[in-house]
Amino acid sequence: MSDGLNDARAIRIAEIMTDFRNLQYYLSQLHATPTAEEYYLEGYSLLRQCTLEAQAILDAPFSAGTTSPGGDPEREKAQLKGIIVDAGVRRFQCQRAYLRAHAGLRWMNSRNSILRGQKPNASHLQALQATDSTLRMELLSITDAHVENTLRSQDASQGKWLSEDPTLSQIQQTLMRR
Template sequence: MNKRKCPCSKHLAKIPLPTVNDARAIRIAEIMTDFRNLQYYLNQLRATPTAEEYYLEGYSLLRQCTAEAHAILDAPFSAGTTSPDGDPEREKAQLRGIIVDAAVRRFQCQRAYLRAHAGLRWMNSRNSILRGQKPNASHLQALQATDATLRMELMAITDTHVENTLRSQDASQCKWLAEDPSLAQIQQTLMRR
């Protein structure tokens, strides 16, 4: 029987340890993966309101979220374009800038995602109430309640809430968050854009 040997410190010493810049690069990949997934979801949104429904709050919201997702993609990269040329400090600065830019974009997409999800719940509730019929007086109270629920949900989607959803998700997956920008930094970056 062939027993497997446990790696000893002599063998582990030959394996290069990841640097902090490696951790930064991994963090960028994680944030960008989240961003890509959010963009994919937002680009898959499909709502087909009738001409009478086109300007209703929920349908307008869904169009707005899709437009926001496209605008985020169209925004120019803003983390600086200096080449690190093998200088670890310049590489560190560049990676930190990319983390901030990526985190801001992910934050914006997460906010659009949460708002779009509220819009989809509104649309599904509305469809459930109407069941293929045209709205009439018998539907009025239920439709007004659905509209009110949407407004309440949108009011709850604050910047703090968006940041908490992202932080909770990252923390639950034990991701390295040491250099992620704070909510205040994200808000400042968004105001400058």
């Protein structure tokens, strides 16, 4: 028997998809223009990778099943739950790419601040190495648990219904199967 939460599930899907769309928009706006010498530097490679990840998430087929509920509340419930999981996993992936891209942008801005339009030289070496090290440390801190926590904290602070959002282990299992 249906539990009467299908409207709440549909609203939750809309919320998750709105977050997903916003993250995708942000990631699509990343445009770094490194010089030929800078092209393969860590931060610029990271920004390209995050953009490619975002596109791959969009290109991935929907994986929550395609059965038609046909007016059956129980089938509708199962379908909505599947969509919540699929959308939640995609949002998680985009959030991870967003956090990583944001670290890359901080690296790029720090680098630009150090160089101030000059070509890198020996006087910049220590500061540039520190910037590279900071980027690596930031990337190490962007764990799956951290990504999931940022999403849950944001949703909880906005009073969203989270009862059927996928857990971190469900997200990780889904990603391993893809």
